[in-house]
Amino acid sequence: MAERQGIDAATGSVKSHKFLTFQLGEEIYGLDILKVKEIIGIMDITPVPQSPPFVKGVLNLRGKIIPVVDLRLKFGFDEREYTERTCIIVVELETPDGKMLVGIIVDAVSEVTNISEADVEPTPEFGASFSTEYIRGMAKIKSKVVILLDIGMVLSGGGLGQFAG
Amino acid sequence: MSEPEISDPQGGPEKTPAEVQFDRISVAVLTATRDDMRKLGEILSSFEKLGKIAASEGREDVPDAVRAGDAVGTALMFDDTARKHWDQAMDIFSRLASCCQEVFRGNKMNRPVLSRIYSDIREQLEIVLEGGEVEEAPPAAVADKSMALDQDKELYTDFITESMEHLDSIEVKMVDLEAAPDDSETLNAIFRAFHTIKGVSGFLNLRDVNELAHRTETLLDMARRNELPVTGPVIDVIFEAIDGMKGMVRDVSEKVSAGAPTREFIGTDRIVARITAVQEGREDSAPGTRAASIPPRLGDVLVEQGKITQAEIDATLSGQADGAERQPLGMLLVEEKKISPKDVAQAIRIQKNAANAIEAQDIRVNIHKLDGLVDMVGELVIAQSLVCNDPDVMSIDSQRFYRNLSQLGRITSELQKISMSLRMVPIRATFQKMSRMVRDLAKKSGKEVTLLMEGEDTEIDRNMIEEIHDPLVHMIRNSVDHGVEKPDVRLAANKSACGTVTLRAFHHGGNVVIAVEDDGRGLDPEKILAKGQERGVVPAGASLSESEIFALLFEPGFSTAEKITDISGRGVGLDVVKRNVEKLRGTIETRSLLGQGSTFQMKFPLTLAIIDGIVVRVGEQRYILPTNSIVEALRPPREDYLTVEQRAEIIRVREELLPLIRLHRLFSIPEGIQDPCDGLVVVIESEGQKRAVLVDELLGKQEVVIKTLGGGMANVRGISGGAIMGDGRVGLILDVSGIFEITGKQPSFN
Numbered sequence: 001m002a003e004r005q006g007i008d009a010a011t012g013s014v015k016s017h018k019f020l021t022f023q024l025g026e027e028i029y030g031l032d033i034l035k036v037k038e039i040i041g042i043m044d045i046t047p048v049p050q051s052p053p054f055v056k057g058v059l060n061l062r063g064k065i066i067p068v069v070d071l072r073l074k075f076g077f078d079e080r081e082y083t084e085r086t087c088i089i090v091v092e093l094e095t096p097d098g099k100m101l102v103g104i105i106v107d108a109v110s111e112v113t114n115i116s117e118a119d120v121e122p123t124p125e126f127g128a129s130f131s132t133e134y135i136r137g138m139a140k141i142k143s144k145v146v147i148l149l150d151i152g153m154v155l156s157g158g159g160l161g162q163f164a165g
Numbered sequence: 166m167s168e169p170e171i172s173d174p175q176g177g178p179e180k181t182p183a184e185v186q187f188d189r190i191s192v193a194v195l196t197a198t199r200d201d202m203r204k205l206g207e208i209l210s211s212f213e214k215l216g217k218i219a220a221s222e223g224r225e226d227v228p229d230a231v232r233a234g235d236a237v238g239t240a241l242m243f244d245d246t247a248r249k250h251w252d253q254a255m256d257i258f259s260r261l262a263s264c265c266q267e268v269f270r271g272n273k274m275n276r277p278v279l280s281r282i283y284s285d286i287r288e289q290l291e292i293v294l295e296g297g298e299v300e301e302a303p304p305a306a307v308a309d310k311s312m313a314l315d316q317d318k319e320l321y322t323d324f325i326t327e328s329m330e331h332l333d334s335i336e337v338k339m340v341d342l343e344a345a346p347d348d349s350e351t352l353n354a355i356f357r358a359f360h361t362i363k364g365v366s367g368f369l370n371l372r373d374v375n376e377l378a379h380r381t382e383t384l385l386d387m388a389r390r391n392e393l394p395v396t397g398p399v400i401d402v403i404f405e406a407i408d409g410m411k412g413m414v415r416d417v418s419e420k421v422s423a424g425a426p427t428r429e430f431i432g433t434d435r436i437v438a439r440i441t442a443v444q445e446g447r448e449d450s451a452p453g454t455r456a457a458s459i460p461p462r463l464g465d466v467l468v469e470q471g472k473i474t475q476a477e478i479d480a481t482l483s484g485q486a487d488g489a490e491r492q493p494l495g496m497l498l499v500e501e502k503k504i505s506p507k508d509v510a511q512a513i514r515i516q517k518n519a520a521n522a523i524e525a526q527d528i529r530v531n532i533h534k535l536d537g538l539v540d541m542v543g544e545l546v547i548a549q550s551l552v553c554n555d556p557d558v559m560s561i562d563s564q565r566f567y568r569n570l571s572q573l574g575r576i577t578s579e580l581q582k583i584s585m586s587l588r589m590v591p592i593r594a595t596f597q598k599m600s601r602m603v604r605d606l607a608k609k610s611g612k613e614v615t616l617l618m619e620g621e622d623t624e625i626d627r628n629m630i631e632e633i634h635d636p637l638v639h640m641i642r643n644s645v646d647h648g649v650e651k652p653d654v655r656l657a658a659n660k661s662a663c664g665t666v667t668l669r670a671f672h673h674g675g676n677v678v679i680a681v682e683d684d685g686r687g688l689d690p691e692k693i694l695a696k697g698q699e700r701g702v703v704p705a706g707a708s709l710s711e712s713e714i715f716a717l718l719f720e721p722g723f724s725t726a727e728k729i730t731d732i733s734g735r736g737v738g739l740d741v742v743k744r745n746v747e748k749l750r751g752t753i754e755t756r757s758l759l760g761q762g763s764t765f766q767m768k769f770p771l772t773l774a775i776i777d778g779i780v781v782r783v784g785e786q787r788y789i790l791p792t793n794s795i796v797e798a799l800r801p802p803r804e805d806y807l808t809v810e811q812r813a814e815i816i817r818v819r820e821e822l823l824p825l826i827r828l829h830r831l832f833s834i835p836e837g838i839q840d841p842c843d844g845l846v847v848v849i850e851s852e853g854q855k856r857a858v859l860v861d862e863l864l865g866k867q868e869v870v871i872k873t874l875g876g877g878m879a880n881v882r883g884i885s886g887g888a889i890m891g892d893g894r895v896g897l898i899l900d901v902s903g904i905f906e907i908t909g910k911q912p913s914f915n
Contacts, residue, residue, distance in 0.1 A: 046895040047786065048874065049832035050881050050907075058874050058887055058895045063540025065887045065895050066875040100875060 016116035019139075021146055022089065022106040024072055029106075030115065030139065030146040037090040037101060039109055042082045059103060061090065068103035069155060080107070093152050102155055113146075115139045120148065183218050183269045186211040190262040194255050200248060208258055209238040215265055224269075234261045243360065321421045323598060324365050328374075328414050331358040332407050333529070339403060346395035355403075356385045362410070374413045380440045381406045387444065402436070402443045409436045473504050532628070535587055542577075542584040543870065547893045549577045585870065588628075592670050592679075593621035595630055599641055599668060606645045613663040614649050620670040625677050629749070629769060633679065636745045640681040640765050641666065643739065648685030648763055658760065660684065672776065673768070673793050676751075676885075682764040688757035690714045715755035719743035776871060778888070778898065780864040781847065783828045784836030787896045788860075789869055789888055794901040796848040796855065798863060806841050816846055816857040823848060823857040826908050831883070837861055851902040858904075867891075871898060883907050 019030035020039075040061075045068050047057040054073035058065050068088060073079060085108040093100050120137040134153035139146045189211045197204035212234035219231065237254050335358045342351045363378035381403060387393040467473045552558060553570060600616045607614040625633070649655075649664030656662055667682040690711050697703035697717045709717075721740040746753055749769050757763035778789035779798075797818075805817040806825075814825040825846070829837030838844035838861050846857045869888035874881065874897075885900035 044894045046887070046897060047834075048878060048881055048884065048897065049834075050883060051878065055878070058878065058897075060889050060893055060895050063544045063889060064875075065872045065889070067878045102875065 016114045018112055019115050019146070019148065020089070020112050021110040022087070023108045023110060024075065024106055025077055028110065028144055028146045029071075030113075030148045031089065031091065031151055033112055035091045035093070035151055037092050040088050040090065040103075042086045042088060042105070056105060059088075061101065061103070064101065066090065066101045066103055068105060070105045071154075072105070072107070074154065083107075091151050093155060095156070104151070104155075113141060115141065115146065115148070181269070183215060183265075186215050186218070187262050187266050187269075191259060194259045194262075197255065199251050202242070205238060205241055209235065209242070212238065212261075219265075219269075230261045230265045234258060237261075244364065321369065321417060323601070324369055324371075325414055325418045325421070326594070328362045328365065329411070331362055332411055332414070334358060335407055336404075339400060339407070342395060343400050346400075349389065352385065352389055352395070356382060356389060359385060371413070371417060374410055374417070377406055377410055377413070377436060380437050384440050384444055393444065398443050402439050405439060406436055467504065532588075539584045539587065539870070542581050543889050544893075546577050546581050547889065547891065549573060550891055551893070586624075588626055589624040590627050590630060591622045592625050592630065592633075595634055595637065596621050596668055596670070598634075599637065602638065603641060603645055603666060606642060607649075610646060611651060612645065612649050613652055614645055615663055615665050617665060617667040618669075619667065623670040623672060623677065625670070629677070632745070632749055633767075633769065636742045636767060637679065637681070639739065639742045640767070641668070644681050644683040644685065644763070644765070648683035648687075650686050654686075676768045678766055678768045680764055680766045682762065684762040687759040687761050688715060688718070688755070688763050689759050693717055712755065715757065718755065719753060776869060776898070778867055778869050779847075780867055780890075780896065781828075781845075781860040782862050782864050783832070783860050784834040786832070786834055787864060787890065788828070789867070789896050789898045790847060790849065790858075791898070791901065792866065794849045794851055796850050798845055798847045800844070801841055801846050801857075803842050814841070816841065818846075818848060818857065821855065823855050824908070825857045825859060826904065827859045829859075831904070831908065849901050849904075851905050854905060856905060856908070869896070869898070 018033040020033050020036050021028055021030045023029075043059055045057040045059050048055065048067075051057075054070050056068045056070045056073075058067050070079070082105070086105060087109045088103040088105055089109065090101055090103050093102060119141065120139045122137055123132045123135045124138075126132060134150050136148040136150050139148055190208055193204045193207045193211070197208075212231050216231040216235070234257075237257055241248050241251065241254055335355050338351050338355050338358075342348065342355065345351065359378050359382045363375055363382055366374035366378060384393070384399070384403070388395050388399065393399065468475050468478060553574065558570075596618045600618070603614055603616040644666050645664075649666065650658070650660075652662035655664060665684050667680070669678075669680040669682065671678055694703065694709060694714050694717070697714070697720075698705050698707075702717055702720050703709065719739045719742065743753060746767055746769070751767055751769035754766040754768065755763065756766070776789075777792040779792055779795055781788050781790055799818065801816050801818070807815045807817060807822075809815065814827075815822050816825050817823075825841060827837075828834070838859070841859050844859050844861050845863060846859055847863075848855055848857055867890075869890075871886040871888060874884070874887050883900055883903040883906075884897050885903070886898045887895045888898055890896040
């Protein structure tokens with residue numbers, strides 16, 4: 001442990017994190033693996049009335065009811081029919097009320113990859129009309145660009161009130 | 166009288182530091198109301214300062230009085246029983262202060278007078294200081310006690326459960342303390358728990374428990390004040406005291422269930438002696454390890470019974486240890502003819518009983534583990550039904566297989582029943598505590614009040630019970646203090662002299678409702694409104710509905726009590742109740758008829774509770790309607806469907822006109838039956854209002870476990886929670902009053 005820290009200190013800041021990458025349309029996104037509880041296939045979701053469209057409803061995760069958010073809709077993409085490859089990534093968020101589990105629906109899960117800080121570039125400015133507060137940065141891996149998300153910010157960014165509908 | 170050199174005669178501008186403290190004491194004594202802890206603190210600190218001043222001036226006689234003041238103050242501070250003598254204590258304070266003053270002024274001539282005053286005070290002092298001790302209790306308290314003995318078996322029962330809980334929590338904290346002996350917070354927590362037990366046992370005249378608690382408390386107090394290091398023997402002896410007290414409490418419990426309140430126990434001398442030994446630093450007296458002290462050792466039992474002396478046992482024991490094969494002590498003793506076999510057998514029985522008794526009837530389990538268990542059992546039931554209904558399984562042609570399958574079914578459903586009940590407890594215990602409180606409150610305020618209880622068997626989540634306790638206490642205080650009138654007033658108003666407070670609990674529409682009802686003077690809306698305007702809570706001239714006016718009562722700083730009593734009426738209370746209730750996502754509803762009484766209804770959602778529900782289908786969605794809120798279900802004939810301005814829809818049900826709520830429209834479900842005469846109309850009721858709800862069909866009745874809809878979705882209006890259905894999917898439980906609220910605000914749905 002101490003040794004690794006030493007290396008880190010010696011080589012600047014080559015700290016790396018494991019990220020789970022997934023697809024939304026043509027874009028690749030990354031999530032801190034520590035936030036991911038599990039990945040499940042698409043399953044029956046019970047719609048909850050009075051909630052925003054991107055909240056698909058709730059599902060039964062082994063006896064626990066958890067809300068499910070369709071990330072495509074949250075990001076304003078077109079709705080797409082769920083397929084064999086559609087996954088629900090269950091993430092654990094820290095909230096003032098304690099930990100909570102939320103499922104996020106993505107087109108497909110790609111891989112778990114190491115991304116070092118050196119590969120991460122800060123999010124470019126896209127102008128006032130585009131909020132990037134929940135993007136932690138952009139990582140270049142093998143000619144591809146992974147958009148690293150702060151999933152907590154994604155789901156609570158507009159305030160949990162919006163989430164609750 | 167000679168004046169001291171430095172001080173002017175009365176009214177002089179310069180005051181000595183001591184004079185300043187005297188003044189403070191007298192002012193505090195004069196202005197302190199009963200149980201005013203802040204003032205008490207001032208008095209205490211003044212005495213402390215006097216002590217320092219006296220020491221710096223080299224006086225020896227003053228600290229005596231100072232110490233006395235300090236002792237009285239401390240007793241009042243920490244001992245509820247001593248606080249009964251508040252007025253005497255205040256008197257003592259002022260007399261002690263004037264004694265000190267005389268001494269400080271150098272009035273040596275008054276020495277004999279002084280000593281007489283001292284001895285006089287000391288007598289009073291003893292009464293106050295011994296307030297916590299049963300032996301010296303003043304006559305008033307004794308009368309109180311004997312009445313309690315006759316009347317209240319439940320007092321003992323309460324004491325038993327409470328002290329057992331305290332002792333359990335002490336045990337847990339003791340383990341912490343052993344790990345971190347310097348943690349003053351843990352030490353304080355343990356001290357407080359013992360203190361509570363001491364207080365209650367004193368009140369119930371359980372001398373032995375009281376004595377032991379008192380001794381242990383003293384020991385802990387020394388540790389608190391760093392006069393005694395918390396070493397292994399100290400911890401051991403406290404553990405011993407815990408065991409001893411548990412034994413005594415169990416003893417009480419046995420006697421209570423046998424019908425006779427008790428004051429007897431085998432004696433505390435052994436443990437008390439050990440505590441004293443530890444206090445004096447004689448560490449060797451702790452017997453063996455703690456593990457060995459539970460249960461009592463045979464030798465100890467025999468010695469205690471006086472069958473044999475410790476010396477004889479020691480002699481035998483040393484022989485036993487030398488022997489290659491360890492023979493039981495009892496056998497050795499009999500062989501050596503020191504004791505009869507019968508005595509040994511008896512002692513062994515006592516020992517065994519103690520060992521059995523030590524095995525707790527309850528265990529404490531982390532609530533998350535429990536939740537996990539309940540969730541998994543629910544899943545097991547679903548998995549079991551999926552397996553049983555699987556077409557491949559159904560095609561198996563084997564008697565034996567089906568026998569086993571149905572056995573599995575029985576076990577799972579039994580398991581489910583047990584797991585459901587784990588967290589639910591009847592509200593009875595909480596209610597019973599209230600009955601004691603009502604009696605005390607009524608006596609204090611010179612009223613006659615009977616407490617009626619209904620629905621004590623209503624089951625409620627254990628966590629909820631703890632949370633509900635405080636608001637409930639407030640509401641009952643409010644009813645007894647402000648609601649119920651004094652007997653003469655009641656008689657004048659043609660009511661019976663004795664008022665009634667009714668405490669009611671029931672499940673209603675997926676909620677637990679707890680109502681506090683009194684037949685007292687009722688609330689005067691006009692008076693409340695006037696007060697609200699006076700306080701600026703309501704703008705002048707605003708017109709409010711009656712329920713809005715009653716809601717003002719729960720605003721911060723609002724009190725209608727004309728005089729302030731020590732029970733309630735300081736204007737704090739109801740707003741705290743509201744905050745507590747809202748924290749539990751509950752609501753309070755007030756109904757009142759002037760002159761006839763008031764009802765406060767607290768409605769709480771169930772975090773984990775089973776409700777009876779009717780599963781309804783709307784389009785492809787299923788919803789659960791709490792059975793309690795359903796009046797009836799019917800398919801209305803064409804002529805009973807009416808519209809108003811072709812917009813608002815009404816269903817006529819036996820001369821009642823009920824607004825129609827289309828669930829599929831309300832919840833934006835694309836499919837669903839459009840024509841009410843094709844579907845089914847369910848009449849639901851909430852808070853006295855009725856509505857008709859259009860659904861596609863009823864799927865059946867089901868008991869479901871209410872679960873919250875994960876984070877962020879907890880407050881969806883119209884939905885009180887979710888339930889896992891038989892196929893593993895989530896069904897939403899409808900919140901009837903929430904639906905009424907939404908539809909009330911969107912007239913197009915009506």
